[in-house]
Amino acid sequence: MAGSTRNRSVAEEPVTSVLPGGDVPYDPSHDLDADDELLASLGYKSEFKREFGLFTTFCVSFAVLGLLPSFASTLFYGMGYAGTAGMTWGWIIAMVGIQCVAMSMAELCSSMPTSGGLYYASAVLAPPGWGPFAAWITGWSNWLGQVTAAPSVDYGVAAMILAAASIKNPDYVPTSYQTFLLTVFLMLIHGVMSSFPTKWLAQINSGGSTFNFIALVIVIILIPAGTDRADRGLPKFAPSSEVWGTIYQGTSFPAGVSVLMSFIGVIWTMSGYDSPFHLAEECSNANIASPRAIVLTSATGGLFGWFLQVVVAYTVVNIDEVLESDLGQPFAAYLMQCMPQKMTLAILALTIIAGFAMGQGCMIAASRVTFAYARDDCFPGSRYWKQVNQTTLTPVNAVWFNCVIGILLLFLIFGGDLAIGALFSIGAIAAFIAFTTPIFIRVFFVGNRFRAGPWNLGRASIPIGVVASTFVALMVPILCLPSVTGKDLTSDLMNWTCLVYGAPMLGAIIWWFVSARKWFKGPKVNIEHMMLGRQGNVVEGAELKGVESYSEAPEVDSSKQKAGLEEKPTELQ
Structure with missing residues (x-):
């Protein structure tokens, strides 16, 4: 030299x-x-074009967040477990913990702006001898959360499309087989779109995110303005004492636990703010733009998500009828209670389009995670999944690997609503464990020795990290609880999260002790x-x-x- x-x-x-x-x-x-030098100092060569900026990265993240379709897909949990009280002040409580997780993650992102950031951070920060195992657990948990995101979103979109058909033709009742085929079709479309070049993806997701935001604002305004509760002999809005003070007993647990269980809707809805971390290698000025996009996504999503929750809480007529409707989609059933049919279909159309954009963003983010982990040989056949297509300069093989896994998971549709609902619980619990593992290590093992990037929390870093870790430690077992207990608990009412998430994670741990510990040394x-x-x-x-x-x-x-x-x-x- x-x-x-x-x-x-x-x-x-x-x-x-x-x-x-x-x-x-x-x-x-x-x-x-500057960006390539930072990446090189982390041990990686630049393999993507850096065609994302702060706004376009935020757009992908906000599209993955997909507040409107996420809310529509998880209304069964938010409203069904604790009613309107869980949706109003319950959302605020949950957002305190979630925002702490997001800010702590953003600090890690600024210090380690790489696609495999959470997994990379766990490996680097873990105590001596524990780095590879911490990376292994974080990586597999994060991947499970990512790979279930697109199928769960596309399932929600398919259910809304078929519910709209039922509203238009009351004699039509969707079948599980039809829902499965429509969801698979959406997955294949997103697989093709996610194989496009980075520049195209940035433009598509900018448009999708813009539509998501506009649709969300329109719906927040349209519902209170267009509700026909008064024509049904009801006050235009429910009284505040009922909305904020009455906890709907949707579970067999005490009211406080029911409210905590309703947080699954908040957690799953808000779980997309990690996307800027995984897009860091495609973002310019990554160690500042990516963490800012994380915090901006979480804060914007939390605020507007709460507005949507409040609007629905003040206009819902009968929670039991929403949950038990033959439409098979609670959000559609709710709209039919308080809106004219034409307006109901218009809002569903906005939600479906927003959900389609969200599924696209989820597929992109998941492919980057798979690429990053395959680059370090975490998966069987990693040499295929870590290849970057020379035409599009995107990890096309990783896209289709995730697409096939997601389609296989969709067979849970034939197990009933609670079985397919496990996809949502998995997305929440897997993401939370992956998000918080490096945060926990950073707070309790590294402390003030942590080398912060240019975006950091300063003296507030440790306290915020403690709140984030405590919140996740509380919520992980809560997310595994069934809604009923005792003699009422049957196989079709069981919460299958422990099995569907626990089985592959147990398999990963067994694989570690049997074989992986001998050859997996963490980031390469x-x-x-x-x-x-x-x-x-x-x-x-x-x-x-x-x-x-x-x-x-x-x-x-x-x-x-x-x-x-x-x-x-x-x-x-």
Whole structure:
């Protein structure tokens, strides 16, 4: 490496890396800009075009969040477990914990802006000897949450389409077989669309997210303005004392537990804010834009989601009839209670289109997670799933791998409403465990030794991380509870989350102890290392050996870190 340029050290970069504190790795294929240099200091070469910015990243994330279709798909849980009280003040309580998780995740994203961020963070921050196992658990849990997202969203969209057909023709009753086929068709469409080039995906998701937001605002305004409760002999809005003060006993548990159980709707609805993390390698100015997109998504979603909850809570007529309607879709049944038919169909149409855009965003985010984990050989056949298509420059194989898995999961439709409902519970619990594992390690094992990126929480980091960890520790067992107990609990009323989530996770743990612990060492380096003065020392695609856990690393000098951040990227020769 001839030349007089000073070479940047990994220790000077505003990142938390698995690499030792030597010079930033050198990628001979192209010059490194600021984003590529950060990624190289994390041990990865740049393989995607960085055609996402703050707004387009937020658009994908907000599309994945899909407030309107998410709310419509999970109304059974939010309204059915605790009624309007759970939907109003219950949402506010849940959002405190969720926002703490989002902010803590954003801090990790700024420090480790890579597609496999949560998994990468667990590996780096874990105590000595535990990094690979922490990465393994985080990775598999995150992947389960991601791979169930698109099929659960598309199932909700299919159910709404068929419910609209039932509203138009009351003699038509949708069958499980028809719901399955329509959902598979939507999955295949999203698989094709997710295989497009990055630039196309950014444009499509910008349009989808914009429509999601506009549709949400329209529905929030349209429902209170167009409700015909008065024509049915009811007050235009339910009294506040009833909306805020009456807890609907939709479970066999005490009222407080029922409210906590209703949080599944909030958690699943708000679970898309991690998408900017997984798109970090396709985002410019990633260590600032991506964490900002995470927090912006969570805050915007929490606020507008609450407005939607309040509107529905004040206009619902009969909760029992909503839950037991022959339409098979609670949101459609709710609209029929308080809206004229034409307006009901118009709102359903908006929700269906928004849901379609949401499913597309979920498919994209899941494919990036699969690519990132396959890059480190986490899956059987990883050499296929980590390939980047040379025409589109996107992980097309990973898209179709997830699509096939999602279609197989849709056979749960034939097990009844509670069986397919496990997809929603899995999405909530799997995502929460993956989100919080690195946060928990960072708070309780690393503490103030954590090297924060340019976007950070400062002194509030530890307290916010503690709240996030406590909230998740409370909610994980709650999400596994059945709605009934005792002699009323039968196989068709059982909460199958423990089985559908627990079985693959147990399999992953057994695989770890039997085999994976011998060969899986956590994140792999896939960029050439050519250190100054050691040009002959090239390590490519091998896992790091002998790197100490970050949890035992000395505290970083903040002034030196700041100086390293403010320097211009080195021009490597």
